[in-house]
Amino acid sequence: MIGDGINRTEGPRKVAGQVPYSAERRDAGDPLHGFVRGAAIGSGRITEIDTTAAEAAPGVRLVLTHRNAPPQGDLADLGGLHDAKPELVDDRIVRYGQPVALVVADSFEQARAAAMLIEVSYDREPADFDFFAHAGGGEVQDVSAVGDFEQAFAEAPVSIDATYTTPYHFGHPMEPNAAIADWRDGHLTVYLTAQMLNQLLDGLALTLMLDKADITIDSAYVGGGFGSKIGLHCEAVLASLATRILERPVKLAMTRRQMFSLVGHRAASQSRIRLGATADGRLTALGHDAHVQTTIRDDWREPVANVARALYAAPNRLTRRSHVELDVGAPEPVRGPGELPGLMVFESAVDELAEKLGMDPVELRLRNDTQIDPEKNRPLNGRRLADCLREGAERFGWDDRPIVPASRRDGDWLIGYGVASSIRSHWQMATDVRVRIDPAGLVTVQSDMTDLGTGTYTIMAQVAASALNVPVEQVQVELGRTDHPKGWGSGGSWGSGNMSVATDRACSAVREKVFAAAGKGFNDIFAEVRRHFPNGVEAIGHTIGANDDPNYKAYSQFTYGASFAEVGVDAYTGEVRLRRMLGVFSFGRVLNAKTARSQLLGGMIWGVSAALHEGGDVDPRYGHWVNGDLAEYLIPTHADIPAIDAIVLDDFDEHANHMGVKGIGELGAGGTGGSVANAVYNATGVRVRDFPITLGRLLPGLIARG
Amino acid sequence: MSDLFVTLRINGTDHALSLDPRVTLLDALREHLHFTGTKKGCDQGQCGACTVLVNGRRINSCLTLAVMHEGDEIQTIEGLGTPEHLHPMQQAFLERDGYQCGYCTPGQIMSAVAVLDEIERGVPSHVTHDIGAPPPLSDEEVRERMSGNLCRCSAYPNIIAAIRDVSGGAA
Ligand code: FES
């Protein structure tokens, strides 16, 4: 049962369009409609805001600006996950597109039209929007040093020293951020598309200055997250403020364009990577200096330099990060925080080293494999990176790779192969799950966990069905409400580990209760519940946080993978086409083979996207997102993705938890981008160190090579 | 703006509406008639989440006004099949896991049904090598024609597998 690739339990309703996402919820009845007016400057003050015409426009019920917005909780100095995020606080503008007004009207069309009638005058102030004008510098943080890196690097017989950049990335789930807020009888219900409800509840209660008990967040179905729905954003806050004033439900959805400025982004980064090795390819020095964007008001720093801390052995190591505070809005976690950009560039550098050594890049990685965390000196449980590399090389036909770059051609196409490793830290967070058995023959599993398309509904049903030995069809999983038992939601790839452990424990606890009443050795648990618990029986199961779990002190917990890519590059235009790709992964036990494969494939495509497509461009003069829509911010389409596959090395990681489970939400992306970048180099002999690898960046090198 | 009267024929049933002329077909479906299976991903013709069939052809319903569709036959995901009686394309998406979050999915499925019909009718695409001959039922053709439907979960390989199952086409 656990591990079987059953269809998603909510699948029939999803493919029939019968699953209501937040903006589609009908629970509160017909809502009023909100529309946000965003600031047209990146930094400065509002000098005048005239709402007369908007207020007089047909259907308008409310126009909210900083002049009449209700008092809200203070924005903490560092806007952490649980903190207040007040809106329309004063006349100060700190980022382009920041809400300056909310209009609420009877219809969406009326609200949108009225929002455009607001006259805003600004006093623009000098600001700094340009990350790439800041090469390094700034306070150095998050330093990890082992041995004497500088000396070892200076003395290394073979070394590389290369600098890479990655651009701003956006999560852009297909379901835009949206909320319906309903204030009724002194209680606020917010139908919100969200990933981590417990944390959002803290922030929303502080912002609105309400008791947490007076707020329910309901996020039963979520149309993708990728980090965009972790933080508290303006749609939840403004819709809540408006419903409290109007005492009518208010719906507020971001437009796709607004999502660029109203939701955070992944910080742009610059990485200097220095690797030193012996002539036979043993790393002696491993260095990664990362520099990332942030803002003065935020403490999230993309952990780009952390990615290689447990990836390869090397006696001398130095990894650290600095940052620059810009006026482009707060960075937030986006799928694969740190490792998606970090591994892409680090694994590019490893490829450069292999080239310099004249060594097979797979062999170089195998030679520097380790079973011991080289910085924390403890075992790397479940580490099967070498198996991933070997199995992948075998299945992909790595032996057939063009050894000399730019040596293989298929018509006008230059053909190249690339490889990269993936590693992702595995976390465990305090989590409660309730399991209830009703005499009618139904098992109910409840949690404030969310399903972003990750398969949570399905895997929790499988875990409970297996623990209680009942058919999956008799398990009903209820997710996404803050009045359910609390956990840490969807983020950080911790969902499946946290949930499967807590669900299994809750099932055991319920069974113990039934055993106590009925004695062991029964066949039909529902019959015993009917006999002994006419009102049903329930229990809570708990997962302890990593900090309280000795396994997380004795072992360094990661998941692993290897990616192999073949690309074709048009010799005349520089167009890059992915031809095939294979990922091989190891992450403990698979809970559902079908949904796990889908999540891995999706992650791999994110890697392709980071290598070849995605990048948000800021106008360095005014601070707005120049390519702020889905036509200009490129993500892969069907035509960009050929047949690709993901293989899982079946396993059970007993040091992770008693279920043997670790998460996979970010692993698929991991270093995949690096394998694509390395394949482009192998095809062309041109190394592009600024991502994404566009025609414009590839062509000069292609032309220079002739 | 004064309302206009329009009768929209959706999945074979007439719905009489009095609508602000600015209401898109997409918002008429979602906000006024509560056919929320049709999704809003961008509201500007860039994602395909809002794909419906109008007189048998797929369009982005966010790019057209509802009042322009008096007398048209509009088909949405709700008219294709129900959870109990799925259309073969819906069933194939279910079996192949051609989705994750499910938000782009109704649009993908409506597009997929239309794509097979377009190929059958001999409509060429950007990748049709010989526009004089009927287009082949190749993965390349299907991928090209499906490229107006973005999937951020990136279920693309599974979506193509689902369409292949229904069409019987080969790579
Ligand atoms: S919502 Fe119509 S194309 Fe995106």
Ligand code: FES
């Ligand atoms: S299934 Fe989530 S966007 Fe396609």
